[in-house]
Amino acid sequence: MKFDTPAGRNPIDQLKVVGQPHDRIDGKFKTTGTAPYAYERHDVAPNQAYGFILGSAIAKGSIASMDLAHAKAMPGVLAIVSTLDMPKLPLGRANTAHLFGGSEIAHYHQAVALVVADTFEQARAAAAAIRVDYVRAKGRYDLAALAPTAPLHGAGSGEGSAAPKIDRVGDFETAFAAAPVTIDRTYTTPDETHAMMEPFASIASWNGDRLTVWTSNQMIAWAKGDLAKTLGLSPENVRIDSPYIGGGFGGKLFVRADIALAALGAKAAGRPVKVAMTRPMMANNATHRSATIQRIRLGATRDGTLTAIAHEGTSGNLPGGGPETATSQTKLLYAGANRMIATRLAVMDLPEANAMRAPGEAPGLMALEIAMDELAEKLGMDPVALRIANDTQVDPEKPTRKFSQRQLVECLKLGADRFGWRKRNPKPAQVREGTWLVGMGVAVGFRNSILTKSAARVRLDSGGIVTVETDMTDIGTGTYTIIAQTAAEMMGVPIERVVVKLGDSDFPASSGSGGQWGANNSTSGVYAACVKLREQVAQRLGFDAADVAFADGRVRAGGRSAQLADAAKTGPLVAEDRIEYGTLDKDYQQSTFAGHFVEVAVNGYTGETRVRRMLAVCAAGRILNPKSARSQVIGAMTMGVGAALMEELAVDTRFGFFVNHDLATYEVPVHADIPHQEVVFLDEVDPLSSPMKAKGVGELGLCGVGAAIANAVYNATGVRVRDYPVTLEKHMAGLPMMA
Numbered sequence: 001m002k003f004d005t006p007a008g009r010n011p012i013d014q015l016k017v018v019g020q021p022h023d024r025i026d027g028k029f030k031t032t033g034t035a036p037y038a039y040e041r042h043d044v045a046p047n048q049a050y051g052f053i054l055g056s057a058i059a060k061g062s063i064a065s066m067d068l069a070h071a072k073a074m075p076g077v078l079a080i081v082s083t084l085d086m087p088k089l090p091l092g093r094a095n096t097a098h099l100f101g102g103s104e105i106a107h108y109h110q111a112v113a114l115v116v117a118d119t120f121e122q123a124r125a126a127a128a129a130i131r132v133d134y135v136r137a138k139g140r141y142d143l144a145a146l147a148p149t150a151p152l153h154g155a156g157s158g159e160g161s162a163a164p165k166i167d168r169v170g171d172f173e174t175a176f177a178a179a180p181v182t183i184d185r186t187y188t189t190p191d192e193t194h195a196m197m198e199p200f201a202s203i204a205s206w207n208g209d210r211l212t213v214w215t216s217n218q219m220i221a222w223a224k225g226d227l228a229k230t231l232g233l234s235p236e237n238v239r240i241d242s243p244y245i246g247g248g249f250g251g252k253l254f255v256r257a258d259i260a261l262a263a264l265g266a267k268a269a270g271r272p273v274k275v276a277m278t279r280p281m282m283a284n285n286a287t288h289r290s291a292t293i294q295r296i297r298l299g300a301t302r303d304g305t306l307t308a309i310a311h312e313g314t315s316g317n318l319p320g321g322g323p324e325t326a327t328s329q330t331k332l333l334y335a336g337a338n339r340m341i342a343t344r345l346a347v348m349d350l351p352e353a354n355a356m357r358a359p360g361e362a363p364g365l366m367a368l369e370i371a372m373d374e375l376a377e378k379l380g381m382d383p384v385a386l387r388i389a390n391d392t393q394v395d396p397e398k399p400t401r402k403f404s405q406r407q408l409v410e411c412l413k414l415g416a417d418r419f420g421w422r423k424r425n426p427k428p429a430q431v432r433e434g435t436w437l438v439g440m441g442v443a444v445g446f447r448n449s450i451l452t453k454s455a456a457r458v459r460l461d462s463g464g465i466v467t468v469e470t471d472m473t474d475i476g477t478g479t480y481t482i483i484a485q486t487a488a489e490m491m492g493v494p495i496e497r498v499v500v501k502l503g504d505s506d507f508p509a510s511s512g513s514g515g516q517w518g519a520n521n522s523t524s525g526v527y528a529a530c531v532k533l534r535e536q537v538a539q540r541l542g543f544d545a546a547d548v549a550f551a552d553g554r555v556r557a558g559g560r561s562a563q564l565a566d567a568a569k570t571g572p573l574v575a576e577d578r579i580e581y582g583t584l585d586k587d588y589q590q591s592t593f594a595g596h597f598v599e600v601a602v603n604g605y606t607g608e609t610r611v612r613r614m615l616a617v618c619a620a621g622r623i624l625n626p627k628s629a630r631s632q633v634i635g636a637m638t639m640g641v642g643a644a645l646m647e648e649l650a651v652d653t654r655f656g657f658f659v660n661h662d663l664a665t666y667e668v669p670v671h672a673d674i675p676h677q678e679v680v681f682l683d684e685v686d687p688l689s690s691p692m693k694a695k696g697v698g699e700l701g702l703c704g705v706g707a708a709i710a711n712a713v714y715n716a717t718g719v720r721v722r723d724y725p726v727t728l729e730k731h732m733a734g735l736p737m738m739a
Contacts, residue, residue: 001527001578001691002580003584004582005584006688007691012490013693014489017494018485018692019624021626021627022495024627024628025484025495025500026478026480026481029244030244036244037244037246038198038202039199039203039276041214045203045214045272047271049117050116050122050273051114051115051265051274052114052120052123053257054112054114054115055108055281056105056111056134058108058134059108059141059350060106060138060139060656061134061136061137062103062104062134063133064134065132066082066083066113066130066131066132066133068080068082070130071127071130074125074126074129076118076119076122076123076126077122077123078117078271080114081116081265082112083100083102083103084102086102088100089230089260092227093222093226093229095226095255095352096320096322096352096354097318097352099256100257100260100264105134107318107350107352107656108351108657109280109281110285111257111261113130113132114261114265115127116265116268116269140348141651142651143293144293146346146348147293152165153165153323153345156325157328157355157360158322159253160359160360160448160515160516160517161328161329162325162328162360163313163323163325163341163343164342164343166342166343168340169340169396170337170338171338172297172308172309172310172340176297176299178299179307180300181300181302181378181379183296183375185371186294187294187296187366187722188722189291189292189294189367190291190725191649193649194248194286194288195647195668196246196247196248196251196252199216200277200286201216201275202263202274202276203274204262204263204265209233209237210237210239211227211231211233211238213240213241213259214241215240215259217245217252217253217255218252218475218514220471220503220504220509220512221509222255223240223255224239224240226254227240227260227263230255231260231264241503241504241505242473243501243503243504244503245503245513247475247476249356249357250359251286251354254287254354256277257277257285258275262274262275279661279662280661283351283658284661285351286351286352287354288354288356289324289353289356289359290317290324292363292364292367293313294311294313294314295311295312297310298310299338300375302379304376304379304386304389306335309330309339310340310342311326311341311364311368312327312340312341312342312343313343314346315345315353316350316353317348318348318350318353321353324359324360324363325359325364326360326364327341327342327360327364329361329368329446329447331397333444333446334392335390335391336390350658355514357698357699358700358703361446361703362643362706365444366706366707366710367707370707370720370722373441383442384412384421384442387444388412391409393406404584405621405688406619407593408446408595411619411682414617414682415596415597415616415680416595416597418597418678421442428714428715429716429736431716435604437601437602437603437716438599439712439713440597440598440599440712441707441710442595443704443707444593445596445700445702445704446591447592449516449520449591449592449686449695451520451521452511452521453580454470454472454521454525454579455470455508455509455529456470456472456522456576456577457470457508458487458491458529459575460533460537460564462565463565464564464568465499466488466493466499467498468483468484468498468500469501470483470507470508471507471508471509471510472502473502473503473512474502474513477513477518478625479513479518480500480502482522482624482628483500483523484500486530486624486692490526490527491530491534491550491564492550492555508525509578510522516592516697516698516700519624520690520694520696521690523624524690525577525578527691528577528578528691529577529578531577533574534548537573540567541566543558544558579690590695592620592697592700593618593619593620593700594616594617594619594620594701595615595617596614597613597617598615598709599611599614600712601716602735609713609726611641611674613675613678614641614705616637616678617682618633618680618697618700620681620684620695620696622684622686622692623697624694632697632701633677633697634677634679634701636700636705637679637702638669638674639669640701640705640706642667642668642669643702644724645727646725648724648725649666709726717734718736719731719735
């Protein structure tokens with residue numbers, strides 16, 4: 001199905017099932033521990049052995065020799081695959097670092113060997129017995145030291161965000177020099193890790209030259225192609241199966257070392273092999289979000305109209321890698337005639353930097369939205385009013401290109417009203433409750449809506465059961481449920497009469513989960529397949545397909561009706577199709593918006609920060625399931641608390657590794673850190689987006705939260721912290737006297 005004209009009224013608009021707050025289909029399995037995750041697939045292949053990855057003990061250099069003799073002789077050891085046994089494996093579509101092979105070491109904890117044994121403990125013990133002689137080379141590990149000479153380097157995140165090398169509109173320098181009110185500030189964000197609950201884990205099994213891998217991966221079609229390329233296989237001889245994923249956040253978009261080494265280990269051992277990365281290896285072997293250094297300059301007239309906007313972002317990555325696209329949202333978020341956007345990339349020897357939830361916008365808004373607050377203060381203007389004054393309904397660089405929907409002003413106005421923003425004291429450090437300093441902060445959330453093709457297969461059997469098959473994944477987002485809702489709405493059956501099968505590469509290739517594109521595109525693919533199935537049903541029952549209605553398990557047209565199941569009496573009906581898009585996303589800018597409001601309390605004696613209230617007002621097209629969408633947003637808001645107040649990978653700039661590479665020392669929010677979170681969705685449909693008229697919310701809920709918290713801390717204390725995370729030692733000395 002080609003979607004190239006705005007969506008008119010269609011069966012989804014009935015909203016009998018779609019748009020309703022259904023419980024998640026997978027919820028009962030996850031809460032009872034019966035949902036099968038990758039490492040727990042004990043039933044899929046008999047006689048599974050255990051693989052343990054040995055990671056490099058240096059960050060840069062080479063391997064001179066590797067002694068495997070003692071390890072091979074240890075109890076239970078079945079095979080050892082050494083990186084010296086083969087040349088570098090080819091890179092997948094988005095891998096920067098080679099996953100295995102060769103003597104060269106590009107980053108700390110790079111996989112150098114896999115030990116396969118009868119038990120996990122035997123494999124781990126044998127891996128510790130391998131003796132590796134390294135030749136250490138000098139590496140580049142300090143972004144601050146490298147930033148002054150980092151060259152311009154534009155790129156896309158691979159997940160929707162893009163940043164130019166340099167992009168100019170008008171004459172920024174002249175406008176900035178002439179502006180009566182200006183700010184020029186630099187902000188930093190640290191390296192961050194995904195910290196998902198489920199580790200990178202895979203089970204691999206060979207049947208002749210056909211490989212099956214049960215794994216944890218967000219993008220099944222990408223994984224199938226990349227694994228085939230990496231191992232030199234024909235794609236039709238590779239099957240990926242990933243029905244449940246315990247968190248990904250972008251870290252599982254691409255093939256990682258666990259998948260490749262499970263396959264190599266299974267080949268070497270002659271039996272299925274399961275591999276899971278340890279938590280330290282997840283931080284250093286896989287991917288992370290790069291640290292950023294961001295300079296922002298804003299110029300405005302005294303009434304708050306932006307006349308000059310410059311955003312320069314610097315990040316680091318391995319040779320051949322891309323930047324953190326932290327300037328991407330600044331191209332679109334606010335009006336302003338004179339603009340300069342630039343991105344720089346320092347070549348480093350730290351582990352690979354790649355997509356992490358809301359790449360670009362998440363760290364970019366952490367800087368831009370503090371800068372907007374600083375400008376508002378200098379102007380003596382309310383921060384909400386400043387943002388509203390600079391709203392735009394068109395692409396600032398291409399004024400003839402309108403936004404398909406843009407209700408940012410409505411998000412801010414409604415949010416301010418619901419949050420009690422008018423009670424905020426604009427003068428910092430004035431509100432006290434006992435020993436606590438109390439403040440409020442606001443920030444804008446922004447994330448683009450990406451359209452990408454997505455396919456599905458739909459089957460109707462003689463019992464009236466509708467089965468959906470697509471390689472789409474559920475990474476904790478409620479995909480099973482919204483796909484079931486879509487099929488139920490289209491075929492006129494209760495959601496209980498729909499069976500959804502996901503995550504298998506033998507199914508039609510979907511959009512996959514990433515970039516906030518999964519929900520809208522995958523359900524649109526199911527919509528397209530259901531349109532075909534409806535046509536087959538009408539034809540089988542002798543109805544006019546143009547005038548047929550599906551409801552309550554029946555099909556009606558022209559005064560006649562029949563049971564839906566009757567259409568499959570003589571055999572099941574199967575339809576397959578995919579959604580493809582025309583140029584509507586080129587003709588109109590398609591984005592999502594939010595207003596984030598936060599109240600914090602900072603202890604005047606200890607500097608401890610506590611988040612007390614949070615509100616997100618979101619404009620994101622049709623909300624397919626308000627219950628699961630709210631869960632997505634509050635989860636993202638929680639991640640924003642982590643980014644603002646605690647998350648930071650500490651870099652050992654001598655030896656090039658992340659020191660705090662476990663959940664004991666890499667701090668993330670726990671239940672006690674999170675207050676009540678309120679989420680409001682504006683009543684919005686976007687007929688230019690898809691037949692579902694939806695967009696996405698999974699990353700919008702994160703974008704802007706960090707800045708809202710930082711702005712609230714400033715309002716509470718009068719101390720402006722521009723280097724994340726906002727930890728107590730950064731504002732302790734500046735706290736007002738308490739007695």
